[in-house]
Amino acid sequence: DTAVSQTPKYLVTQMGNDKSIKCEQNLGHDTMYWYKQDSKKFLKIMFSYNNKELIINETVPNRFSPKSPDKAHLNLHINSLELGDSAVYFCASGGANTQYFGPGTRLTVL
Amino acid sequence: AQSVAQPEDQVNVAEGNPLTVKCTYSVSGNPYLFWYVQYPNRGLQFLLKYITGDNLVKGSYGFEAEFNKSQTSFHLKKPSALVSDSALYFCAVRDTEGGKLIFGQGTELSVKP
Numbered sequence: 001d002t003a004v005s006q007t008p009k010y011l012v013t014q015m016g017n018d019k020s021i022k023c024e025q026n027l028g029h030d031t032m033y034w035y036k037q038d039s040k041k042f043l044k045i046m047f048s049y050n051n052k053e054l055i056i057n058e059t060v061p062n063r064f065s066p067k068s069p070d071k072a073h074l075n076l077h078i079n080s081l082e083l084g085d086s087a088v089y090f091c092a093s094g095g096a097n098t099q100y101f102g103p104g105t106r107l108t109v110l
Numbered sequence: 111a112q113s114v115a116q117p118e119d120q121v122n123v124a125e126g127n128p129l130t131v132k133c134t135y136s137v138s139g140n141p142y143l144f145w146y147v148q149y150p151n152r153g154l155q156f157l158l159k160y161i162t163g164d165n166l167v168k169g170s171y172g173f174e175a176e177f178n179k180s181q182t183s184f185h186l187k188k189p190s191a192l193v194s195d196s197a198l199y200f201c202a203v204r205d206t207e208g209g210k211l212i213f214g215q216g217t218e219l220s221v222k223p
Binding site for chain 1 (some may be wrong): 142144146148152153154155156159161198200204207208209210211212213215216
């Protein structure tokens with residue numbers, strides 16, 4: 001079974017649209033994260049939730065809204081998509097010391 | 111602020127030779143250090159971590175890393191490289207605030223036959 005899963009794997013959409021990415025973990029962790037990998041492969045934290053509560057919001061535009069219905073799920077909703085939002089988005093789940101990453105969602109905004 | 115640096119964008123190694131991918135860190139307090147690998151069009155896979163204890167940490171796929179406090183380094187090593195080791199390698203430090211990972215810029219490892 002996949003420990004951290006994301007859907008969809010690829011997302012191609014037009015500017016101005018609204019889209020969501022879903023993430024689920026079956027590791028029993030309390031903390032989940034969203035990271036963004038840009039075109040230069042640089043990885044940066046966006047959000048972190050601990051047991052459904054937001055604990056990190058790393059200066060991300062408010063067009064991005066994470067939602068955690070329960071501690072096994074952390075979804076990312078993006079409004080009014082812009083060209084600069086094109087990137088790979090990784091969900092991660094954190095144990096006491098180690099984070100495990102999902103396969104990523106490649107978002108392309110046309 | 112916590113940070114890590116990977117001074118080499120690319121490392122080229124011949125198959126069978128030892129490899130080293132460099133990482134230096136800057137933290138306040140005791141560092142929690144990690145190495146991850148990203149194969150093309152794949153997610154990040156955890157390789158190994160240093161939290162405390164022995165300075166030489168062994169991880170997945172035959173990789174190991176040496177924690178050096180005086181040089182503030184955490185270099186990734188493997189005694190004998192495989193072509194299949196070719197990938198993008200990230201060093202990371204765990205931030206004390208919220209537990210987020212702060213990544214280096216990544217090092218592309220290319221192992222040629």
